[in-house]
Amino acid sequence: MDVNRSIFTAQGLLGPEPGHVIAGIRRTDHGGDPLPVIDPATGARVAEVPSASDALVDEAVTLAVTAQRAWARRSHTERAKVLRSIHTLLGEHAEEIARIVSVEQGKPFGDAVGEIGGAQNFFEYAISQQYRDIGEVIATESGEQLTVREVPIGVVAAILPWNFPAAIFARKVAPALMAGNAIIVKPSEFTPLSAMALAELCRRAGVPDGLLSVLCGPGRSTGSALVRHPDVGMVTMTGSTRGGREIMAQAAQKLIPVSLELGGKAPFIVFPDADIDRAAKDAVAARLWNAGQVCTCNEITYVHQDIREEFVERVQSHLAAVEPSDPFAASSTLGPLVAEREWTKVKSMVDAAVEQGATLALGGGRPEGEQFAAGNWFAPTLLTDVTEQMDITRNEVFGPVLAVTTFSTYDELITRANATPYGLSAYVYSNNLHTVMQALDDLDFGEIYVNKAGPERPQGFHTGWKASGLGGDDGTHGYERYLRRKTSYVGYGPSYGG
Numbered sequence: 001m002d003v004n005r006s007i008f009t010a011q012g013l014l015g016p017e018p019g020h021v022i023a024g025i026r027r028t029d030h031g032g033d034p035l036p037v038i039d040p041a042t043g044a045r046v047a048e049v050p051s052a053s054d055a056l057v058d059e060a061v062t063l064a065v066t067a068q069r070a071w072a073r074r075s076h077t078e079r080a081k082v083l084r085s086i087h088t089l090l091g092e093h094a095e096e097i098a099r100i101v102s103v104e105q106g107k108p109f110g111d112a113v114g115e116i117g118g119a120q121n122f123f124e125y126a127i128s129q130q131y132r133d134i135g136e137v138i139a140t141e142s143g144e145q146l147t148v149r150e151v152p153i154g155v156v157a158a159i160l161p162w163n164f165p166a167a168i169f170a171r172k173v174a175p176a177l178m179a180g181n182a183i184i185v186k187p188s189e190f191t192p193l194s195a196m197a198l199a200e201l202c203r204r205a206g207v208p209d210g211l212l213s214v215l216c217g218p219g220r221s222t223g224s225a226l227v228r229h230p231d232v233g234m235v236t237m238t239g240s241t242r243g244g245r246e247i248m249a250q251a252a253q254k255l256i257p258v259s260l261e262l263g264g265k266a267p268f269i270v271f272p273d274a275d276i277d278r279a280a281k282d283a284v285a286a287r288l289w290n291a292g293q294v295c296t297c298n299e300i301t302y303v304h305q306d307i308r309e310e311f312v313e314r315v316q317s318h319l320a321a322v323e324p325s326d327p328f329a330a331s332s333t334l335g336p337l338v339a340e341r342e343w344t345k346v347k348s349m350v351d352a353a354v355e356q357g358a359t360l361a362l363g364g365g366r367p368e369g370e371q372f373a374a375g376n377w378f379a380p381t382l383l384t385d386v387t388e389q390m391d392i393t394r395n396e397v398f399g400p401v402l403a404v405t406t407f408s409t410y411d412e413l414i415t416r417a418n419a420t421p422y423g424l425s426a427y428v429y430s431n432n433l434h435t436v437m438q439a440l441d442d443l444d445f446g447e448i449y450v451n452k453a454g455p456e457r458p459q460g461f462h463t464g465w466k467a468s469g470l471g472g473d474d475g476t477h478g479y480e481r482y483l484r485r486k487t488s489y490v491g492y493g494p495s496y497g498g
């Protein structure tokens with residue numbers, strides 16, 4: 001199947017040619033070098049997208065300011081109706097968008113269809129917020145009504161990563177719009193096409209012109225211009241800790257809020273009383289999801305020394321059974337890494353671990369076979385005998401590399417697991433209630449899975465501690481990021497002239 005070309009069709013969401021989306025119109029203005037979009041499975045160039053200039057950023061923000069004023073006057077029910085149409089159209093176009101996601105990001109087509117289902121769930125949750133309590137009435141003097149109520153922020157900038165280009169678009173757009181904001185999306189340089197298609201879908205669903213724009217371009221030019229724009233009132237970003245720090249430093253100049261969901265180094269902890277079979281299966285699933293490119297992936301597996309042998313044996317057999325294959329093959333469960341740059345980074349981390357004394361039990365680089373010669377294919381990889389001193393224990397891998405280390409006591413385990421600079425997710429496998437509850441208290445992570453793998457749910461709170469971020473997405477706590485509060489004192493008693 002000629003998947004590369006089939007994503008650009010006259011009637012399709014992407015249209016015949018890619019570009020920014022401003023006020024519902026596709027724009028191809030160039031403000032810098034065009035960015036290539038590469039199919040990670042083949043290395044083929046799929047498209048070139050323009051980079052937005054500062055002037056185009058200004059145009060989009062100015063339109064957003066006007067559109068937001070009108071949108072905020074609409075009732076919650078009216079906004080929810082538009083979101084419901086987006087939800088419906090997402091269902092109708094699920095395969096078309098999933099195809100775009102697979103072509104530009106490399107995940108298996110079945111997983112991409114699942115990602116669109118995830119995107120729908122974010123809209124479903126946001127729609128439920130039409131019935132939320134939007135303020136408080138506080139006891140005060142007689143003849144006075146004191147209220148504190150939620151109001152939208154205004155124009156939100158959403159800076160997206162590449163690992164879930166459709167779901168993370170929805171994760172940010174759905175609550176921002178439901179809360180009464182305008183939103184300008186800056187997709188990742190690697191995966192701009194999904195956002196363009198989704199913006200067109202939102203237009204068809206009735207999102208007013210100017211309320212939602214997509215601007216393509218590099219983070220440090222287009223992204224930074226958006227963050228610095230005086231009329232942008234909040235930034236939500238998912239990506240690297242480095243990028244998050246830069247964005248926060250720029251937002252600090254304007255004193256605007258940021259919500260940052262950054263990298264992770266999730267420990268996957270297997271206590272001696274765990275269900276070993278289940279833990280081994282989940283350790284592999286939590287590592288290979290999206291070829292290891294998820295911030296909640298199992299980044300370092302801690303297994304108690306007494307069950308090490310049995311656990312590693314099972315993990316190895318599960319890993320060995322997974323074969324990378326073309327994302328559009330019916331049975332595909334493991335696709336390529338998103339970019340050559342990521343492949344090189346993962347390879348050098350594996351090589352460094354082996355040089356530092358780890359044992360390479362499986363994989364280690366490009367899988368064998370002609371079909372893997374081009375593109376960013378990385379074989380499922382198992383590293384054992386990993387120790388605390390190795391770089392791979394501390395740095396985020398973001399690839400299909402399962403690294404196993406052992407521990408002997410609970411206290412040692414907690415100290416080592418908490419030593420990471422990150423604090424997003426952790427996994428705990430144990431059938432001992434005391435151990436589980438104590439670990440929930442002691443682990444310094446914002447999201448902990450016990451005896452199960454992810455993904456997270458739209459009604460939870462996806463929040464990273466330490467270098468994993470600030471703020472967070474999802475649920476009522478994530479929704480609140482898109483709001484500020486207004487206090488009013490209304491006098492109505494005789495002493496106020498009544």
Ligand code: NAD
Binds near residue numbers: 227238396
């Ligand atoms: P990145 O932080 O460079 O990019 C993420 C987004 O931020 C992109 O849209 C980028 O253009 C933008 N950006 C970067 N610097 C910016 C700046 N100064 N101002 C405004 N926008 C800016 O991350 P990446 O290149 O996508 O991935 C690098 C690493 O980040 C990965 O290897 C992985 O470790 C981590 N990552 C984490 C997640 C996650 O879900 N938390 C997702 C993707 C990547």
